[in-house]
Amino acid sequence: MAKQRTAVLGVGQTKYQSTRGDVSMAGLVREAALRALADAGMEWADIDAVVIGKAPDFFEGVMMPELYLADALGCVGKPILRVHTAGSVGGSTALVATSLIQGGIHRRVLTLGFEKQSESNATWALSLPQPFSVSINAGAGGYFSPIIRQYMAQSGAPDLIGCMVAFKDRQHALRNPYAHLHQHDLTFDQVVEAPMLWDPIRYSETCPSSDGACAMVLGDEASGDAATGPVAWVHGTAMRSEANNFPGRDEVNPQASRDCAADVFRQAGISDPRAEIDVVEMYVPFSWYEPMWLESIGFAERDAGWRMVEEGATHLDGGDLPVNCSGGVLSSNPIGASGMIRFAEAALQVRGMAGDHQVDGARRAFGHAYGGGAQYFAMWVVGAEKP
Amino acid sequence: MREVAVVATALHQVPALTDTTEVQLMVPLINAARDAVGITQADIGFTCSGSSDFLAGQAFSFVQTLDAVGAFPPICESHVEMDGAFALYEAWVKLQIGEVDTALVFSYGKSSPGSLRDVLALQLDPYFLAPLWPPADAVAALQARLLLESGLVGAEELAEIAVRSQRNAVGNPNAVRSSSEVTVADVMAEAPVADPLRPSDLAAESDGGCAVVLAAGDRARELCGRPAWIRGIDHRIDAHALGTRNLTRAPSAELATSVAVAAAGLTIDSLDLAELHSPTTSQEAILVREFGLGGSTEVNPSGGALAANTMMAAGLVRIAEAADRIINGRADRALAHATSGPCLQQNLVCVMAGE
C-alpha cells in the first residue's frame, strides 16, 4: 500500500493565557479537542486513535499524563501514544499522528499538545541540580543567547533586528483572538527599552509562559473528500535530530535543520521556498531566531535573513512571506502545544480560516518546530489542494 | 500491511547500574544490535526510543541518550515518554509508510537511584489520586485483593506463577531473580509487602536497556536468516480512575490481543509462547485469562517481569525475548505484551512468527 494522503479536517485551540484557573489539565485538553471535533464535524466515536504530546513530565509533576487524560480524551478502548521530543514536541506529535494515516493504520486521528504552565514550575524543572555538574544557565535564554551573539557577529545584522521581530509578532497577535499577549499599546521604543535578560535578548524579545492546548483532527483521503468544510492537505513531513555538543558544530545553522527543510521541500515538490510558500509559522521563542531560521530553512541566503526582517518581508501587511501571523511563540507559549500551534496555524491559513490574521489567497503554508539545544526539528508543508 | 520483522536484539539487565550512565549502557547495546545484522547508523531509516524523565530524575533526560546512537550526520529520530514497546510501535508505523526499510528501537531504565514505588504514584490523577501518594505495590495489591476475593484465582495459583517465573529465569543472563529451588510453600510463607502481595509476587526491579532492529520485506530477509515477522500489533487503553473499572479484568489487553491475533491470521492456542509484561503475579493471572492462554502456550519462558523488570523497557524486552526465540529457531509463533499505567490500564500486544 502506498503512502496515504492525509488531510487536516479540524483545528481547536484554547485562549492562551497565563492561568486557566477554571479548568484542570483534563478540562484544558478536552476544550481544545472538542473544538477540533466540532470544526471537523465529528464526534468522539469517529476518532480511531489519539496522539498527544507535551513538554517534560517534571513541569506539571505528572508522570506520563496520557494515562490520566485517557478518559477526558474519549480514549477508552482506543490507542493513545505520548510523544516527547523536547520543544519540538508539538510538531513531532502532529507528524506521528500523520504517519498513522499515511501508513494506513487509522482513518481519523486526534492529535493534541498542551501545557498547564500555571500548574507547573518550568524554571524549577529546568534547573533540577544535575549530579556532579555545576549549573550555570538560568533558563533557555542562557543557552540560546550565545548562539544569537554568534549570528549577529557573523552576519553583521543591525542590533535592533530582534526588536523588529518581537514588535511584529506582537502586532500580529492583536489579530489572533487566541493569542496570549494582546499588547494594544505597545510601541517599538518600549520593545527596545525593555530590560536586558540574557544579552542580547531583552525581556520584550522572549516568549511568555502560557496555559493552553491545541488539537487537530487528521483524516485520510476519503475523510478529506467527504468533509463539508475546507481541509488542508499534507504535502510533506520531516523530522531530524542531531547531537548537541560535538566538535565543529554549527549551532547557528544546524545541519539537522537544513536537512529537515530540504527533505520536506523535496517531498512537497518545492524548489524555491520563498516564492512557493505563501505563509510561514515557525518556532521563534527568542526574536533573533526568525532571521536565523529563515536562512537555515532556505527562505533567505546565509547571513541575509535579517534583511527580510528589515524590509518588512515577513509582515502580514505588505510582506511577501508573512511569518507568524498568529503572533507566534513570542505571543503564546504553552510549551507542549507551541509546535502544534505552528502546524495548526499553517493548516488554518490554507483552509482560509485564519480570520483577521489570514494571508489572502494562501495556498501553501509551512509549519516548523524545534527543540532541545536547537537539535530536534519537525516540519510540514500543507496546501489547499491535494498533493 | 507491509511485512516488518524483528531482525536483531540486544539486551542487558542487572540489579543496579553502578559504574555506567544510561548512555554508556546503551552504546554497546545499540552497536550490538546493528552489528548483529551488519549495518551502521547510516543504514537506519528511523530511530525511536522510549524512556522516562521521572526515572532519571532529570527533565529532558532522553536528550543525553541520543549520544549513544551517533546522531551526526543528522538522523530521522523520535521519542516517546513510554515503554520502548510503544517506540517499537511508532517505528513499525513508520515502516508501514514505505519510505524507509529499517528502524532502530531502544529503551532503558535506571530506577535504582530513586524509589520506583513512590515515583509511580505520580502516574496517577494529579488532583484526586496522586496526593494520597499510594505506592505502586499498594495499588497493585488493591487489584490482587479483588482478584482473590472474586474467587477467580486462588493464592496458590499466584504462588505457582511466582515459582514458575523464578525457575524459568534460571540460566537467563538478563534475569536478576531466579531460583531452581523455590517452592510454592516458600512463597506462601513470605510476609506480605502489600497484602496480599508478597515479595515474590512483585516484579524484580532491574536497571538495564534493550535495543531492537526492525526491517521490512526483503530487507529483513537480507539481514536475517530467520526474521521474527510481526504479523499483528495493536495497543489500547482503559479508563484511568481505579474505581471506574473492574480491576479483575483488563479489557484493553483482551481487545489488543484479539486485534493482533486476528491480523496475524492465527489463534491463541497456536502460539508456542507468550511473553507477558506482568509486574505482579496477580496481573499475570489476569492476562492469562484475558488472552485465553491454555496449556499449549508457554508463558514467560524468560521469567518475565518477575525475573527482571526494567522500568520503561520491560515491554520492549518481552518483544525482544520472544523474537529471539523465533530468530534462533526455538519457536515458531509468539505473543509479546507490554503494559503501562496502574493495574494494567494500557496494553500493547505484538504477535510474531517465523516464516
Add this chain to the structure above:
Amino acid sequence: MSGDSDSEVRLPESLNGVEPVQSVRTPIRLEYDYRPSASAESYLRAYAEKRIIGHRSPVDGAVFIPPRGVDPRHGVAISEEVDLPDTGHVGNFCVTHLPIPGRKGLEVPYVSAWIHLDGAAVGFLGLVRGCPSDEVRIGMRVRAVWRPDDELGTTAENIRHWEPTGEPDVPLEGAGNRSFHASQAGADAGESDA
C-alpha cells in the same frame, strides 16, 4: 465553561452555596541517590588534584570535556583519558541579568561562557569574572581561578571562575566551535607539507 453541553456540572443540593475548590497544592518530594559513573568519578577525583580530564575519541582524536564516555557523533565508547590545561578561550558567552534558582551569592549580571580549553574539541560552561561584562568577547583567552588548596573537593566547583589572561584573542574564524575545523585544517596542512 467552554460552551459545550456535555461539560455542564449539576451539583447535589447539599453543595448549594459551598465554595468550590479552586486549586490543590500537593508538595512532592522524591529522593534520588546518584552514584557517579566510573568516568565521572575519575573526572571528579582529578579535580581534587587540580587536574582537568577529557576523553579522547578513538575515531579522530577529538577531546571531549566533561568526559562522558562516548563520542556523540558516532555512538562509540571512549575510555582514553587525557589531561587538559586550565587555559583556553571564550568560545561564546552570555551576559545574564537573571539569578539562577538555588544559587545565592551569584551577583547579576554575570557572564557564563563556553570555555574551549586548549586541546579540547568542544566547550563547556564556566563563569567568567575579572573584567567588566561588556569587555568579554568571543576569542578572549582565559585561565581557571581555582579555590584555595585547602578548599578543594571532588567537584567541578573547584574552579571558581575563569579570568582573562591578557593574551591576544583567538581570531573569530578559529574561536569556539570553529576551532575544531581550524585545528583539523592545520593538521591537514601539516600532513601535506610532510
